[in-house]
Amino acid sequence: MTQTAEHKKTKKRKEIEKIIRAEDNWEPIGATPMPDVADLRNWDMRLLKTYAPWYAPFCDLCCFCTYGKCDLTAGKRGACGIDIAGQQGRIVLLACCMGLAAHGGHARHIIDYLIEKHGEDCKINLGDNVAVEAPNIRTVLGLKPETLADLRTAVEYAERELIHLVSALNTGQEGSNLDYESKALHAGMLDHVVMEAADIAQITGFKYPTSVADTPLIDAGVSCVDIAKPTILVIGHNPATSTNIIDHLRKNDLYDKVEVGGICCTALETTRYADKAKVIGPLSRQLYYVRTGIADVIVTDEQCIRTDVGIEAKKVGTAMIATSDKACYGFEDATEMDADEIVKKVVEEGKQYLILDHEKAGEVAVKVALKLAPQRRKHLLDEKEAQELAKSCRECEICERACPNLMSIGTGIRQAGQGNFEPLRQMVDECIGCGKCDQDCPRKIPIMRIMQAVAGTDTFKVRAGRGPIMDTEIRNVGAPIVLGTIPGVVAFVGCSNYPDVDDIVEMAEEFAKRKYIVVMSGCAAMVAGMKKDAEGKTIYERFPGNFDAGGVVNVGSCVANAHITGAAIKIANIFATLPLRGNYEVIADYILNRVGACGVAWGAYSQKAATIATGCNRMGIPVLLGPHSSKYRRLYLSKKGEDDWKVMDGRKREIVDTEEPSPEHLVYVTESKERAMVTIAKLCIRKNDTPQGRAIKLNHYISLYKKHMGSGLPEDLQHYVRTDKDLPIVYKKEVLTYLKEIGWKPKPVLSLPTLIGTYPTKVPLEAVIH
Amino acid sequence: MVMPLHRVNVLTGTKGAKVVTEAAEFADTIKRAKRPLFVLGPRLLGTCLDGKSLVEYALEIAKASKAPICATAHIRAKMMELGVKPDSEYDVVEIINRLKDPDWKGVRKEGNHDLVVFFGIRTDLGNQGLSTLKHFAPHLKTMTLCKYVFPNADFSLPNFRKDEEWKSFLETLVSKLKEEG
Numbered sequence: 010m011t012q013t014a015e016h017k018k019t020k021k022r023k024e025i026e027k028i029i030r031a032e033d034n035w036e037p038i039g040a041t042p043m044p045d046v047a048d049l050r051n052w053d054m055r056l057l058k059t060y061a062p063w064y065a066p067f068c069d070l071c072c073f074c075t076y077g078k079c080d081l082t083a084g085k086r087g088a089c090g091i092d093i094a095g096q097q098g099r100i101v102l103l104a105c106c107m108g109l110a111a112h113g114g115h116a117r118h119i120i121d122y123l124i125e126k127h128g129e130d131c132k133i134n135l136g137d138n139v140a141v142e143a144p145n146i147r148t149v150l151g152l153k154p155e156t157l158a159d160l161r162t163a164v165e166y167a168e169r170e171l172i173h174l175v176s177a178l179n180t181g182q183e184g185s186n187l188d189y190e191s192k193a194l195h196a197g198m199l200d201h202v203v204m205e206a207a208d209i210a211q212i213t214g215f216k217y218p219t220s221v222a223d224t225p226l227i228d229a230g231v232s233c234v235d236i237a238k239p240t241i242l243v244i245g246h247n248p249a250t251s252t253n254i255i256d257h258l259r260k261n262d263l264y265d266k267v268e269v270g271g272i273c274c275t276a277l278e279t280t281r282y283a284d285k286a287k288v289i290g291p292l293s294r295q296l297y298y299v300r301t302g303i304a305d306v307i308v309t310d311e312q313c314i315r316t317d318v319g320i321e322a323k324k325v326g327t328a329m330i331a332t333s334d335k336a337c338y339g340f341e342d343a344t345e346m347d348a349d350e351i352v353k354k355v356v357e358e359g360k361q362y363l364i365l366d367h368e369k370a371g372e373v374a375v376k377v378a379l380k381l382a383p384q385r386r387k388h389l390l391d392e393k394e395a396q397e398l399a400k401s402c403r404e405c406e407i408c409e410r411a412c413p414n415l416m417s418i419g420t421g422i423r424q425a426g427q428g429n430f431e432p433l434r435q436m437v438d439e440c441i442g443c444g445k446c447d448q449d450c451p452r453k454i455p456i457m458r459i460m461q462a463v464a465g466t467d468t469f470k471v472r473a474g475r476g477p478i479m480d481t482e483i484r485n486v487g488a489p490i491v492l493g494t495i496p497g498v499v500a501f502v503g504c505s506n507y508p509d510v511d512d513i514v515e516m517a518e519e520f521a522k523r524k525y526i527v528v529m530s531g532c533a534a535m536v537a538g539m540k541k542d543a544e545g546k547t548i549y550e551r552f553p554g555n556f557d558a559g560g561v562v563n564v565g566s567c568v569a570n571a572h573i574t575g576a577a578i579k580i581a582n583i584f585a586t587l588p589l590r591g592n593y594e595v596i597a598d599y600i601l602n603r604v605g606a607c608g609v610a611w612g613a614y615s616q617k618a619a620t621i622a623t624g625c626n627r628m629g630i631p632v633l634l635g636p637h638s639s640k641y642r643r644l645y646l647s648k649k650g651e652d653d654w655k656v657m658d659g660r661k662r663e664i665v666d667t668e669e670p671s672p673e674h675l676v677y678v679t680e681s682k683e684r685a686m687v688t689i690a691k692l693c694i695r696k697n698d699t700p701q702g703r704a705i706k707l708n709h710y711i712s713l714y715k716k717h718m719g720s721g722l723p724e725d726l727q728h729y730v731r732t733d734k735d736l737p738i739v740y741k742k743e744v745l746t747y748l749k750e751i752g753w754k755p756k757p758v759l760s761l762p763t764l765i766g767t768y769p770t771k772v773p774l775e776a777v778i779h
Numbered sequence: 780m781v782m783p784l785h786r787v788n789v790l791t792g793t794k795g796a797k798v799v800t801e802a803a804e805f806a807d808t809i810k811r812a813k814r815p816l817f818v819l820g821p822r823l824l825g826t827c828l829d830g831k832s833l834v835e836y837a838l839e840i841a842k843a844s845k846a847p848i849c850a851t852a853h854i855r856a857k858m859m860e861l862g863v864k865p866d867s868e869y870d871v872v873e874i875i876n877r878l879k880d881p882d883w884k885g886v887r888k889e890g891n892h893d894l895v896v897f898f899g900i901r902t903d904l905g906n907q908g909l910s911t912l913k914h915f916a917p918h919l920k921t922m923t924l925c926k927y928v929f930p931n932a933d934f935s936l937p938n939f940r941k942d943e944e945w946k947s948f949l950e951t952l953v954s955k956l957k958e959e960g
Contacts, residue, residue, distance in 0.1 A: 063872065063875075063876050063911065064911060064914070064915065065907040065908060065910045065911045066910050066911075066914055067791065067907070067910070068791040068792055069790075069791065069792025069793050069794055069914075070791065070792055070793070080792075080793045081914075082792065082793055082794045082913070082914065083794070083917070084917075093914050093915075094915075409784075409785075410784055410785060410786055411786055412785070413785075413786075413787050413903075415785055415787075415901060415902060415903065445786075508901075636901055636903065636904040637903065639872070639903070639904045639907035639908065640787075640903070640907060642907075644872060646872065646873065646876045648876070648877065648880070649869075649873065649877075677870075677872065678872050678904070679852065679870055679871075679872075680820060680821055680851065680852045680870075680871060680900065680901060680904055681821045681852040681853050683821075683852065683853035683856075684821075684851075684852040684853050684870060687853075688870070717853045717856060718853055718855045718856050718859075718868075719855050719856035719857075719858070719859035719860065720859055721859070721864075723868075724867070724868050725868075
């Protein structure tokens, strides 16, 4: 290294040490505090060696610059030199930058807003049971945040990195698909930093419940609001305005007189703030609900809002206010106008406004709802009316061609026209709510309104989001998770682009009954509560909300996903006593090899979801996706038993070929819930499992296989049996016969498997020994 | 270029499937292949053509082709019920991942396959997987037997509007495959 380079490095290190207050001696600083784009590149390349990118191009062409369009088929390169794999990596990085920017923008806004409200020295407070307050920020930055200003520091770091990441997308920059992937992994890691910063700020600033498991049960479902009352619908993710709506209602003694319901993550945020607010549903119910006209006012903030919501609101006479500079919809800015003047214009002239003052937006929303509601006639289509409308269907199948979920809508509508609503009722659970069928119907049949009419009017219960997992809980479950006697942590996260909405509750229940720890967030957390058993109880009423075997835990909205990676990190820290501070590789390596956790984003649709999953992957957590997610274009797959599964035995300090594909893939798509359940059980297997733990995990893997794949044993079972002590008693005889048949030989059982020492890294092997 | 039934699968590109309407042409292609493979998916479940399940059609075609079967998703259970053990059990993205490696030994360890016939995968996932093979597996050809156009396949069926047409195609295919020569 030249003297100038050395000087720059020292200067940079000093800057980092200043930012993270290196003199605060809470832990030694690891190898990569506040890592740059390339600082964890070797870790990424090690992961990508085993879990190579699998690309499914959505498009044969590149159309990013004026050289193009360039045809990238048959090994051809574009005019800039890029090939089809590079272009896929580039699109993946673009998606991850978008996701990071969306969460980062949310975090930046809410932290600035709360600093304005409470001051930058406002101490963060996650209650008595959370001492490791920000595991992602501690691990990535090396900073132990104490105040809202510290959370802003974490976001500022991500903002700086994001510029470098986006710059790599420009034509004539990065060229290798693997380096695009490394950058995407960097964006994913940063995403968990900004999500964590956002949710800690929200818990602190809005005094959400924290350090408790038993949060309130919230009314949920499309029919859960009393339509006789004025109704405000909040859509999006950012609670700055929805909390002001609640404040205004409380201050004016209107809390019981006005309904506030939410769609998408704002629903989860608002119900953490006010347990009388309601969860209308996930993103897939947005257009349905807007078109019912039940809402008197729609208030949007940011992310996952239909971009035509203003047009749709106008059609049904619902007032609309936008409140985020990220989603203005062309509305006139009324931020400086007098609140009563805005109300008058909205009510009398049907004006739609952008209001960037959240307190004012809250006041306006309530006043408009109160004035507008008595003037509006809310009429929900009944089945008789739906049948009349459906009668004009000629089953031309144009709706079916338009459906992204490949549904036979035409058949359902035709049957409804003949008075048989059952086929259509089934389809409600499969519908992703995009409205393309309505748009394309040549006979202008209001398909979504008809579906809504037959959907039923049941109401449900969703447990309010609870934020971070408590340190006390980690102390109880850390050992059984790492040893394998709690067979895994399964996190159902993300959006509602499901093949069938019922899949979520079915899968969640299967794993909760099997005493896995089931975690929920975002739209998945909502839909999990929207199914009842024979006794009329939802999953949240049947299973406890604590982070323990058989618990079903709702951590909260999208940004609360950081608490799921946070829990995995805390296991490394609290149970294994590994220092977190700037110690990313050590912690990710620990999680990859020893924490049996698996994410399930069954309905992922957005760039944000792609980023969250990619962040989990860098942290060593595999993610299973539903069939739509093949459109993300990239997975990380191993060659199963035929790949390189060598690790370092940390105790003996020698490289060992384990021959064990665990975890088998890092991000994976499957087509059916049945296959998903078998795969989830397998993805929770880790090299560190004790024989007792492995036997429990294999018991679930085999029994799920037999349940969904028919008789016999999984054909890859031999990879996961190290010695006969790993065999579950129930299947021991059958498995031994099989192993004998195929000539299986015992394999080593490691107590300290690690990738450190198998690739070039600054991290010494001693760092993983605890 | 023929449009797929489902708009999500519209090709944005230059290299689209050859749509084949004659079963004899499919039969010839399968017969000419040295190591064909059938990849069967869960959309075969629950659909019948004149009382005969699609799984039975698929098994009959594979048998007449003397080709191994890879069972994806959870279709294995039905196959076992019908007394047929699949030759391999990769999930759809896994088998595609292995197929794109020219040095892979194939499900019978005799060498990678030169023709892969997909049947019963949902069209969006199937078309994405076929894109992987189109771009990254020039050493093999792909074919689909579902009643929809898959633009990223090498050879695809048309969008059959009537199930009778599809049934007739599948039955002719079986009889052509059984013909000597």
